Amino acid sequence: xxxxxxxxxxxxxxxxxxxxxxxxxxxxxxxxxxxxxxxxxxxxxxxxxxxxxxxxxxxxxxxxxxxxxxxxxxxxxxxxxxxxxxxxxxxxxxxxxxxxxxxxxxxxxxxxxxxxxxxxxxxxxxxxxxxxxxxxxxxxxxxxxxxxxxxxxxxxxxxxxxxxxxxxxxxxxxxxxxxxxxxxxxxxxxxxxxxxxxxxxxxxxxxxxxxxxxxxxxxxxxxxxxxxxxxxxxxxxxxxxxxxxxxxxxxxxxxxxxxxxxxxxxxxxxxxxxxxxxxxxxxxxxxxxxxxxxxxxxxxxxxxxxxxxxxxxxxxxxxxxxxxxxxxxxxx
Numbered sequence: 001x002x003x004x005x006x007x008x009x010x011x012x013x014x015x016x017x018x019x020x021x022x023x024x025x026x027x028x029x030x031x032x033x034x035x036x037x038x039x040x041x042x043x044x045x046x047x048x049x050x051x052x053x054x055x056x057x058x059x060x061x062x063x064x065x066x067x068x069x070x071x072x073x074x075x076x077x078x079x080x081x082x083x084x085x086x087x088x089x090x091x092x093x094x095x096x097x098x099x100x101x102x103x104x105x106x107x108x109x110x111x112x113x114x115x116x117x118x119x120x121x122x123x124x125x126x127x128x129x130x131x132x133x134x135x136x137x138x139x140x141x142x143x144x145x146x147x148x149x150x151x152x153x154x155x156x157x158x159x160x161x162x163x164x165x166x167x168x169x170x171x172x173x174x175x176x177x178x179x180x181x182x183x184x185x186x187x188x189x190x191x192x193x194x195x196x197x198x199x200x201x202x203x204x205x206x207x208x209x210x211x212x213x214x215x216x217x218x219x220x221x222x223x224x225x226x227x228x229x230x231x232x233x234x235x236x237x238x239x240x241x242x243x244x245x246x247x248x249x250x251x252x253x254x255x256x257x258x259x260x261x262x263x264x265x266x267x268x269x270x271x272x273x274x275x276x277x278x279x280x281x282x283x284x285x286x287x288x289x290x291x292x293x294x295x296x297x298x299x300x301x302x303x304x305x306x307x308x309x310x311x312x313x314x315x316x317x318x319x320x321x322x323x324x325x326x327x328x329x330x331x332x
Contacts, residue, residue: 011058030059031153149208155201163222188282191219230280230288237297243267253278269296
């Protein structure tokens with residue numbers, strides 16, 4: 001693209017951002033436009049194709065700090081009082097005054113005249129900004145010869161996994177807007193974690209490498225297990241006598257095996273016991289722990305014999321107040 005073209009194109013408008021937009025805002029806007037107007041998503045839609053091309057061209061310039069500065073300078077000339085047009089002979093003094101020089105003015109290391117046989121517009125810009133001139137590689141000149149390889153935009157995607165697949169790892173398929181990509185989610189992934197799939201995002205420009213796919217993982221709730229990082233929490237139903245007298249019970253692990261857990265006598269609901277090494281195993285081989293939380297289950301119906309036993313227990317426990325400490329804390 002010839003440098004003069006920059007003066008007639010609104011790259012900020014092509015991305016829908018302000019001139020003061022940050023590099024991150026520009027990248028975000030480009031990703032949005034690229035996804036929305038990509039030809040693969042809009043087959044046969046010429047308007048969408050043109051918007052995609054315009055956004056890509058704009059991002060190529062605005063994502064490069066040096067090119068963006070040069071583009072801003074040219075746009076300022078075109079709209080801020082510089083009286084010239086490409087191909088005209090007059091008004092170049094205004095251009096150079098913007099850069100602290102001008103014919104006969106300032107330190108004046110470079111002088112130009114406005115004669116009919118004077119320097120061409122491209123040659124002037126080349127001298128001002130150090131461009132390659134008409135002999136630059138690829139036959140370009142001015143800013144157009146400064147195209148650099150640009151990495152393609154990243155693509156975001158999301159997947160929802162059952163807890164078992166999150167623990168064991170899974171193979172999933174995600175869409176990029178251009179194609180379907182198969183990816184491996186590693187074992188031990190946690191809820192909200194983002195997995196990066198390198199080189200499968202939007203293609204780069206001018207030989208730049210492609211972007212990546214960023215896959216955000218959601219782990220579906222499980223009726224028994226709850227993951228907190230590499231640790232696993234499980235609510236264990238126990239009877240009143242097991243909690244009161246103590247017991248050893250078998251607890252299923254998330255890996256399909258059973259472990260024996262000893263319940264101390266006099267345990268109350270929500271007492272937690274730790275079983276080391278029975279949590280989620282990460283890719284490095286180290287495992288989290290399993291935390292067993294007691295939940296005392298009271299039968300909805302009691303047999304006559306059981307009722308008599310409970311009534312006898314109530315009678316023997318008279319004088320015990322389980323809510324004494326509760327009332328004291330409530331007054332704090």
